[in-house]
Structures are given as structure tokens and as C-alpha cells.
Amino acid sequence: MIKSPLQIARESYSPKLPKALKGSVKIVEGKNTESVADQSDIQKLFPNTYGMPVLSFEAGDSSANNEVMNVGLILSGGQAPGGHNVISGIYDGLKKLNPANKVYGFLGGPGGLVDNKYMELTDDIVDHYRNTGGFDIIGSGRTKLEEEAQFDKGLENCKALGINALVIIGGDDSNTNACVLAEYYKQKNAGVQVIGCPKTIDGDLKNEMIETSFGFDTACKVYSELIGNIQRDANSAKKYWHFIKLMGRSASHIALECAxxxxxxxxxxxxEVEANNMTLDQVVEYIANxxxxxxxxxxxFGTVLIPEGLVEFIPAMKKLISELNDLLAHHEEEVNAFESNKEKREFVxxxxxxxxxxVFKSLPNTFANQLMLDRDPHGNVQVSMIETEKLLIDMVKAKLKKMKKAGLYAGKFSAQGHFFGYEGRCASPSNFDADYCYSLGYTASVLIAEGKTGYMASVRNLTASADEWIAGGVPVTMMMNMERRHGAMKPVIQKALVLLDGAPFKALADNREDWAINTKYVYPGPIQYFGPxxxxxxxTKTLIEESK
Incomplete structure (x- = not known):
């Protein structure tokens, strides 16, 4: 493989670690926990892993197991910058405990565990991927682990390799699967631990113990560079409005951070749209004004940032999408049997x-068609396929035409639509994500050595220097609630939405009128890896605001 000069230089970068992870680690147990909601339901479903204490690490005498261990790794779901450093952190942590420890990567995501597709990770392989973006070291996938037959087949494959623990590196749904797997193996006394690591660029896997998910920092910096470039172009040409849709299906953290x-x-x-019970027309009117x-x-000219999940937060649209999700879950074959979109719409x-x-009949046909697209593996509408930015451009244009006739608008409106998604998912991780991910991986290795299962690796105090970060573990059941999926109630990790009374949103709210009328663009430029x-x-600005 031919490497760029940056790749070569980044290979020599040594990620920073919290001081508690630099030597022997002592585990400190906090109070027993309970789920964030639906406590009785979650406890019934997870009797063996519910209510465990939060763990934090300190320098001190370790009770860790130094016997030979084999560990399996799974990258699950969409890519996020820093995944390779999570793996290198796990690898280095386990090899430090005992050089005879082995690490296996299951290929192509959770499906690799069931299909027994794997590779042993060695120094040569891991060293090649340190501080690089992407998940290509072993690949990722979206296979859901939810059937006992899958659990049993995975266990059989683990036993054949002598694997004592699995680490599932993924988002909220992937870590929900990890928790289900941990409970099942604990119930069977199978001898296989399961640990999770918090990944998602969307930023919606966060709580008091998980201050941010990995990849969010890098992705937002990549998108912000692109937005800054577009804003400089807009301010130069002075003739285009740029409508920029940003990843974030279930929450607007990326849009807020980039703003x-x-x-x-x-x-x-x-x-905010949902809280104010806004209609689509009111959103359009706000932009047009x-x-x-x-x-x-x-x-x-100007720029408009749009979260990709916007339509799901407009109350009428949210209700429509919820009905469509249930409808398509129960009538999938009938809908797919129709050849034309017109026939599908009429049936729906x-x-x-x-x-x-x-409401459905009032939508433009192209938009209605996009709402009927195949659901993702979790039964949700694929909002990245819905061209919200183009819909808003067309609706704003129509609104401005009416305003011009009424004498309320006298300008020219030309618009460009953009969607920034895949551009940020596999970027070379920022120093923050390189350090954070390596620390998460190292933390996972300690949790494994301490015999823990059903925990997610946690690294906190992230606005301090890395030396002062606080590593530990949080029970996954602590984050869970019950939600409707595929027409049935299922236990899932509760998604963290943008808090309208939180400091990051207030920072936007305090400045939005000034930024709306006056051109006060900031041009962040590319991620810097070398320098002060x-x-x-x-x-991120989000973490800085939250720490004030």
C-alpha cells in the first residue's frame, strides 16, 4: 500500500492516556445503578446485569487477571473516526497484561461472529492502522444480534477460538445488542464477557458517564471545514444560498456543533422545532424571512444548516412516519409487490x-416516495435518503415568490443543496479522537481483565488535559429504556437529544439573530495534527460549553 506523507507521519503519533491507565490500575466501585426509565421492565429483561455499580480507575494495586486471555473485537454499524485507535488501545492494554494474550477481529461486523469469519490481529497489522480513519482493519456491518440461535452460534465460535471476552464497538443500538448478549451469556454462565465502546458521529450516545461518543469531534471538524469553505465562497460570489444537510438522524448535535x-x-x-410544535410551513417561513x-x-446569499432527521421532529411528520414504520413492518410484501410508486402511495x-x-396526500410525490423507502435494520426510515435540503429550497423559493408579490421581498434567490455525511465518517481522527479512542480501548482491556461484563468503557473529564481524564466503566443497563421498534416495545439505550436548556444550545440562541442578519462567518480550516x-x-465547542 502506498501511504501519504500524513499517514506516515501519523504512524509515529503516540496517543495520550489518563494517568490512571499508565501503570497498575485499581478499580473503585460507585453506587449501584438503575435504568434511566422503565426500571421494572429493564430489570426483568436483564436480571443478571442490572443494577451494577459505576466503576472508576485509579492508580494502585490491581486485582486484574494476568492469565492468558483471548478477546474478540467487533466493529458494528456506521464508521466513525478513531475506531482503529480503539482497537490499538485494546490490543496494547491486553498485550501489556500478558504478551501471550491474543486478539481476534471478527470480519464485517456482528455477522462475522455468527459466520465465524475472523482474523488474528498482530503487531504488524495493528501498527499499520494506528491513528488512521475508517474501519477497514476488519470491516463493519449492521447485522443485528437478537436471536438466541445467533447468540449460541457466536458462543460456539468463541469457544473454538478460546475467546474469553467480546468487545462491541458501536452506537446505541449496537451497544444495546452488546447488553443483550452479555445478559444471555451471563445467564448461561458461558464464560464469555461482553464490553461495549461508545461510537457514533451523531453524538446522541451521551449521558453523565459518556460525555461524548467517539468520532463526533473529528466528523464535526471535517464538516465545519467544508461549511467554512462554502461560506467563504458565498461571501465571495455573493449570489447563492447554500442549504447544507448534516448527519444526525435522531438528534441535532452535529448541526449545533458545526453552527x-x-x-x-x-x-x-x-x-426546537418539535418543542415549538412547528409545521413544515413554519420552518420554511422562518428561513424565508x-x-x-x-x-x-x-x-x-447565506448558509442554512439542516439536521438530516428534521422531518421526524415536525410533529405531523413524526406521527406520519411512526404510522408508516408500523404499516411497512406489517405490509412490506404487499407494498413491494406494486411496480409503480403511484400504486404504492395509493395502497399506503x-x-x-x-x-x-x-398529510401524506398533501406531500410532493417525490417526498412521499422517499418516505416509503426500505427501512434500516432497526425499522426506522432512512432519513439520509430524504432530500430535505432540496424540499426546503423548493418551498422557500415558493414562499419568497408569494412574499415578492405581496411586496415583502425584493431580492434574488438562487440556492445550492449539499449533504455532508460520508465525508466525515472515515476521516483521520483528530488528536482528541486519537487520544480518546485509544483511552477507551485501553479502558476496555482493563474491564476485561477485571472480569466485568455488561459494561461500556467510559472516559470522562474530557475538557481537561488527557492526563486528567477519568477512565472507568458504566453498566449499559443504566442507559436503557423501552421504545417501539418494528411495531413492538424493545429495550434500547435512550438517545441523547439536544437539550434546549443546555449551554451549547443557549450559546446558539444568544447569537442566532446577529448571525442571521450580519455576515459573521468563521472559517475553521482543516484539522491540525501538528502544532500548539x-x-x-x-x-468540541459542545464539550467546552457543557463544562462551563
């Missing part, structure tokens, strides 16, 4: 409630 980094004219926050105000100042209308049927720590090791 704080770049100061665009309009930032739509899905959670800002376009008109800027035009009155002679500025017929007959199965919706009268109120939602009217205040430039290279800076965490």
Missing part, C-alpha cells in the same frame, strides 16, 4: 389513519 464552529445565518435544530431581511441589506393511503392519510496544543488538541 458554533462556523456561525451560519440559519441553523435549524430539530428538537431571514432571506428577505438579508436581501433588504443587499446580501442575497388506504392503511393510514384518516388524519395522516391527508491549543490548536491541535481542542475538544
Amino acid at each position: 458554533l464552529q462556523t456561525q451560519p445565518n440559519v441553523t435549524i435544530i430539530s428538537e 431571514i432571506v428577505a431581511k438579508r436581501a433588504a441589506n443587499g446580501e442575497n 393511503v388506504t392503511k393510514l389513519s384518516p388524519e395522516m392519510a391527508e 496544543t491549543e490548536v491541535c488538541d481542542l475538544p
Whole structure:
């Protein structure tokens, strides 16, 4: 493989670790925990892993198991910058405990565990991937582990390799699967531990013990660089409005973080739209009014940031999508049997409630068609396939036309649509993510050595220097609640939404009127890997605001 100069230079980067992980580690147990909601239901489903204490690590005498251990790794779900450093942290931690320990990577995600597709990770392999983006070391996948037959087959394959523990590196749904697997193996006294690591660029896997998921920092910096480039172009040409959709199906953390980094004219926050019970037309009117105000100042250009999950937060659309999810779960074959989208739409209308049927019929056909696309493996609409940015451009254009006729708008409106998603998922991790991910992996190795299962690796105090970070473990059941999936109630990790009374959103709210009318763009530029720590090791604006 031919390597770029940056790849070669990054191979020599040594990730920073919390001081508690640099020597012998002592485990400190906190109070016993309970789930964030639906306590009795979650406890019944997870009797063997519910209520465990939060763990923190300190320097001190270790009670860790130094006998030979074999560990299996799984990368699950979408890619996020830093996954390779999680693996290198696990690998180094286990080899430090005992050089005879072996690490196996199951190929292509959770399906590799069931299909027994794996490779042993060695120094030569791991060293090649240190501080690099992507998940290509072993590949990822979205196979759901939810059937006992899968659990049993995975256990059989683990036993054949002498594997004592599995680490599942994934988001909220993947770590929910990890918790289910941990419970099943504990119940059977199978002798296989299961540990999770918090991954998702969306930033919606967070709580008091998980301050941020890995990859969020890098992805937001990549998107912010691109937004800054577009804003500089807009401010140069002075003739285009750029509507930029950003990843974030279930929460608006990416849009909020990128707004704080770049100061665009309009930032739509899905959670705010829902809280204010806004209609799609009201969202359009809000944008159009800002376009008109800027035009009155002679500025017929600007930027609009849009979370990809916006349509699911507009109350009427949310209700429609919920009905569609259930409908398509129960009538999938019938819908797919129709050859034309027109026939599919007509069939769907007959199965919706009268109120939602009217909403569905009122949508543009192209948009209605996108709402009927195949669901993801978790039964959710694939919002990345819905061209919300183009829908809003068309609706704003129509609104401005009416405003012009009424004498309320006198400018010119030309718009460009963008979607930033895959551009950020496999970027070379920032120093923050390189350090954070390596620490998470190292933490997972300690949890394994201490015989823990049903825990997620946790590293906190992230706005301090890495030396002062606090490593430990949090029971996955602590994060869980019951939600409707595929038409049935299932235990899942509760998604963390943008808090409208939180410091990051308030920072946006305090400045949005100024940024809307005045051109106060910030151009972050590319991620810096070499140079002063205040430039290279800076965490997200979100973490900085939350720590104030």
C-alpha cells in the first residue's frame, strides 16, 4: 500500500492516556445503578446485569487477571473516526497484561461472529492502522444480534477460538445488542464477557458517564471545514444560498456543533422545532424571512444548516412516519409487490389513519416516495435518503415568490443543496479522537481483565488535559429504556437529544439573530495534527460549553 506523507507521519503519533491507565490500575466501585426509565421492565429483561455499580480507575494495586486471555473485537454499524485507535488501545492494554494474550477481529461486523469469519490481529497489522480513519482493519456491518440461535452460534465460535471476552464497538443500538448478549451469556454462565465502546458521529450516545461518543469531534471538524469553505465562497460570489444537510438522524448535535464552529445565518435544530410544535410551513417561513431581511441589506446569499432527521421532529411528520414504520413492518410484501410508486402511495393511503392519510396526500410525490423507502435494520426510515435540503429550497423559493408579490421581498434567490455525511465518517481522527479512542480501548482491556461484563468503557473529564481524564466503566443497563421498534416495545439505550436548556444550545440562541442578519462567518480550516496544543488538541465547542 502506498501511504501519504500524513499517514506516515501519523504512524509515529503516540496517543495520550489518563494517568490512571499508565501503570497498575485499581478499580473503585460507585453506587449501584438503575435504568434511566422503565426500571421494572429493564430489570426483568436483564436480571443478571442490572443494577451494577459505576466503576472508576485509579492508580494502585490491581486485582486484574494476568492469565492468558483471548478477546474478540467487533466493529458494528456506521464508521466513525478513531475506531482503529480503539482497537490499538485494546490490543496494547491486553498485550501489556500478558504478551501471550491474543486478539481476534471478527470480519464485517456482528455477522462475522455468527459466520465465524475472523482474523488474528498482530503487531504488524495493528501498527499499520494506528491513528488512521475508517474501519477497514476488519470491516463493519449492521447485522443485528437478537436471536438466541445467533447468540449460541457466536458462543460456539468463541469457544473454538478460546475467546474469553467480546468487545462491541458501536452506537446505541449496537451497544444495546452488546447488553443483550452479555445478559444471555451471563445467564448461561458461558464464560464469555461482553464490553461495549461508545461510537457514533451523531453524538446522541451521551449521558453523565459518556460525555461524548467517539468520532463526533473529528466528523464535526471535517464538516465545519467544508461549511467554512462554502461560506467563504458565498461571501465571495455573493449570489447563492447554500442549504447544507448534516448527519444526525435522531438528534441535532452535529448541526449545533458545526453552527458554533462556523456561525451560519440559519441553523435549524430539530428538537426546537418539535418543542415549538412547528409545521413544515413554519420552518420554511422562518428561513424565508431571514432571506428577505438579508436581501433588504443587499446580501442575497447565506448558509442554512439542516439536521438530516428534521422531518421526524415536525410533529405531523413524526406521527406520519411512526404510522408508516408500523404499516411497512406489517405490509412490506404487499407494498413491494406494486411496480409503480403511484400504486404504492395509493395502497399506503388506504392503511393510514384518516388524519395522516391527508398529510401524506398533501406531500410532493417525490417526498412521499422517499418516505416509503426500505427501512434500516432497526425499522426506522432512512432519513439520509430524504432530500430535505432540496424540499426546503423548493418551498422557500415558493414562499419568497408569494412574499415578492405581496411586496415583502425584493431580492434574488438562487440556492445550492449539499449533504455532508460520508465525508466525515472515515476521516483521520483528530488528536482528541486519537487520544480518546485509544483511552477507551485501553479502558476496555482493563474491564476485561477485571472480569466485568455488561459494561461500556467510559472516559470522562474530557475538557481537561488527557492526563486528567477519568477512565472507568458504566453498566449499559443504566442507559436503557423501552421504545417501539418494528411495531413492538424493545429495550434500547435512550438517545441523547439536544437539550434546549443546555449551554451549547443557549450559546446558539444568544447569537442566532446577529448571525442571521450580519455576515459573521468563521472559517475553521482543516484539522491540525501538528502544532500548539491549543490548536491541535481542542475538544468540541459542545464539550467546552457543557463544562462551563
